[in-house]
Amino acid sequence: MRxxxxxxxxxxxxxxxxxxxxxxxxxxxxxxxxxDATPAPLSCxxxxxxxxxxxxxxxxxxxxxxxxxxxKKVKMGYVPVSIxxxxxxAKEKGYFAGQGLDVSLxxxxxxxxxxxxxxxxxxxLGIGGAGPAFWNAIAQGLPIxxxxxxxxxxxxxxxxxxxSKEACESGATTSVADLKGKKVSVNARGATEYxxxxxxxxxxxxxxxxDLQTLAFxxxxxALASGAVDAAMVGEPLATKAEQDGIAVRLLSDFPVQxxxxxxxxxxxxxxxxxxxxxxGLVTAYLKASRDLTGEGxxxxxxLAIVEQYTKVPAAxxxxxxxxxxxxxxxxNLDGLATMQDFFRQRGLLExxxxxxxxxxxxxxxxxxxxxxxxxxxxGS
Numbered sequence: 001m002r003x004x005x006x007x008x009x010x011x012x013x014x015x016x017x018x019x020x021x022x023x024x025x026x027x028x029x030x031x032x033x034x035x036d037a038t039p040a041p042l043s044c045x046x047x048x049x050x051x052x053x054x055x056x057x058x059x060x061x062x063x064x065x066x067x068x069x070x071x072k073k074v075k076m077g078y079v080p081v082s083i084x085x086x087x088x089x090a091k092e093k094g095y096f097a098g099q100g101l102d103v104s105l106x107x108x109x110x111x112x113x114x115x116x117x118x119x120x121x122x123x124x125l126g127i128g129g130a131g132p133a134f135w136n137a138i139a140q141g142l143p144i145x146x147x148x149x150x151x152x153x154x155x156x157x158x159x160x161x162x163x164s165k166e167a168c169e170s171g172a173t174t175s176v177a178d179l180k181g182k183k184v185s186v187n188a189r190g191a192t193e194y195x196x197x198x199x200x201x202x203x204x205x206x207x208x209x210x211d212l213q214t215l216a217f218x219x220x221x222x223a224l225a226s227g228a229v230d231a232a233m234v235g236e237p238l239a240t241k242a243e244q245d246g247i248a249v250r251l252l253s254d255f256p257v258q259x260x261x262x263x264x265x266x267x268x269x270x271x272x273x274x275x276x277x278x279x280x281g282l283v284t285a286y287l288k289a290s291r292d293l294t295g296e297g298x299x300x301x302x303x304l305a306i307v308e309q310y311t312k313v314p315a316a317x318x319x320x321x322x323x324x325x326x327x328x329x330x331x332x333n334l335d336g337l338a339t340m341q342d343f344f345r346q347r348g349l350l351e352x353x354x355x356x357x358x359x360x361x362x363x364x365x366x367x368x369x370x371x372x373x374x375x376x377x378x379x380g381s
Contacts, residue, residue: 013180014136014297016179019332021221021297023110029299029368030307037040037101041057041375042097042168042175042249042251043209043249043250044165044168044169044271045249046154046240046243046244047156047160047243047250047253047322052364066098069100071097071100071101071102072100072101072102072254072275072278072281073122073145074096074101074102074104074125074275074278074282075100075103075105075106075122075123075124075125076103076104076105076106076124076125076126076127076282077106077107077108077113077114077117077118077123077125077126077127077128078105078106078107078122078126078127078128078282079107079108079110079128080107080116080310080311080312081115082237082264082307082311082313082318082324083150083151083158083263083299084127084150084151084252084263084290084323085288085293085303085307085310085324086286086289086290086292086293086305087105087127087286087289087291088306088307088309088310089289089292089303089306090103090285090286090288090289091103091105092206092306092309093292093302093306095284095285095286095288095289096281096282098285099281099282099284099285100281101278101279101281101282101285102300103282103298105310106123112128112133112134112137114127114128114266115124115128115133115134115137115144115263115266116137117140118144118266118267118268119137119142119144119221119268121268121269121270121271124263124267124268124271124278125147125265125266125267125271125277125279125282126264126266126267126269127139127150127263127264127265127266128264128266129152129190129191129262129263130146130150130186130191130261130262130263130264130337130340131190131191131340131344132189132190132229132344132349133190134264134272135341135344135350135352135356136347136350136352138353138356138361139350139351139352139356140352143268143269143270144266144267144269144361145266145361145362145363146264146265146266146285146332146361146362147265147267147272147279147283147325147362147363147367148264148265148283148287148330148332148366148367149260149261149263149264149265149330149331149332149333149365150188150262150263150264150265151261151262151263151324151325151326152258152260152261152262152324152325152327152333153195153257153258153260153325154258154322154323154324154325154328155254155258155321156250156253156254157195157253157255157258157322158235158236158239158321158322158323158324159192159195159233159234159235159236159239160233160234160249160250160251160252160253160254160322161176161184161196161199161231161232161233161240161250161251161252162224162231162232162233162234162239162249162250162251163224163231163232163248163251164224164225164227164247164248164249164250165246165247165248165249166255167230168249168251173230173231173251174249175203176199176200176202176203176251176252177201177203177204177205179200179203179205179209179210179230179231180209180210181207182208182210182211182230182231182233183197183207183210183211183213183229183230184200184210184211184212184213184229184230184231184232184233185212185213185214185217185220185223185229185231185232186212186214186215186232186233187214187215187220187233187235188212188216189214189347189349190319190349191213191262191340191345192233193207193343193347194260194340194343195197195233195255195257196212196233197255197343197362198255198256199233200306201255202223202255214363215229215232217234217235217238218238218320220232220233220234220240221234221238221241221247221248224242224247224248225248228308229253232248232320234248236321236322236323236365237313237317237318237320237321238280239321239322240317240320240321240322241317242318244320254310258325259333259335259336260325260333260335260336260339260340261332261333261337262340264332265283265286267279270358273362276300276365276366278364280365280366280369282372283330283365283366283367283369283370284369284370284373286370287328287329287367287370287371287374289332290326290328291326291328291377293323293326294325294326294328294377295379298323299319301315304318304319319361328377329371329377330364330367330370330371332362332364332367333369334358334359334362337358337362338358339360341355341356341358342355347372
């Protein structure tokens with residue numbers, strides 16, 4: 001099964017994604033079509049992000065009071081990237097234990113592994129990208145249900161379109177429209193192509209107008225430095241690191257992708273039938289941690305230290321990076337899922353003919369039960 005899982009790996013979609021609408025930009029608070037907007041002059045300086053990090057940032061220990069008695073053992077797969085911070089925080093702050101769960105977090109290099117292993121029952125749950133591999137697996141009848149949302153993009157986005165600093169300063173590239181016929185990379189076939197398509201649309205271009213390349217984010221940064229590609233989608237925190245190192249700048253730091261959730265929490269259907277209380281507890285702890293990471297909470301020293309512990313990315317770099325957005329009331333965006341499925345079909349990435357109904361692959365009862373315990377999220381709470 002391990003060999004099979006590795007054979008189906010699609011690199012996870014790290015720190016990405018959002019809303020299907022006609023490309024718009026905001027001018028004076030009012031949406032206008034991208035073609036009608038006058039783009040701001042390109043800046044060759046790094047994006048300013050608030051990043052005050054206290055020096056004494058140390059990981060929190062499991063502090064939440066756990067119920068008496070033996071904890072229910074649960075195995076959950078994840079990819080060690082910062083967008084999945086709610087899982088790390090829920091574990092290290094004791095939120096899972098507080099729900100009577102002993103959650104074993106199993107790391108994997110790519111997002112397809114947790115999907116396949118959850119379907120086979122080797123994992124109880126997973127968190128990962130709802131990319132082509134996810135859709136193809138469900139279409140094959142694998143027993144998986146989505147039980148909670150993952151993350152979405154904020155504004156600015158956490159996966160910007162970048163060019164080399166040299167190209168910016170020389171004036172070789174001054175706008176998105178300048179990328180016509182040029183080499184532009186994404187990290188993998190899938191959702192990042194959608195972000196790129198939305199970014200290109202702000203300059204009147206489509207994916208057919210560029211020479212699309214596929215490079216892992218670290219390789220894309222190196223390719224920008226060498227001139228092997230002219231632009232690249234680069235996920236945080238590598239985007240901020242590339243700026244800090246003087247290698248790249250953001251050609252486009254914002255584009256309309258804010259309401260699509262490219263990642264989800266999913267579970268084995270047999271596990272859900274046999275352990276509904278455990279699934280509810282896990283979602284409750286997950287949403288509680290998501291609330292901890294909302295607004296300025298992500299840069300709280302204990303949260304940064306936990307993210308560094310799981311991702312090996314320095315806390316200072318995480319703090320300086322653009323953050324993902326979490327659905328603190330557990331909303332699962334069905335329209336966004338349908339949008340991505342349609343896009344993947346247009347790009348020839350799906351192995352089935354009849355579209356799946358997103359409502360049939362989602363079970364909201366666990367979010368509903370979690371909200372009954374937690375109550376609705378209030379800003380500042």
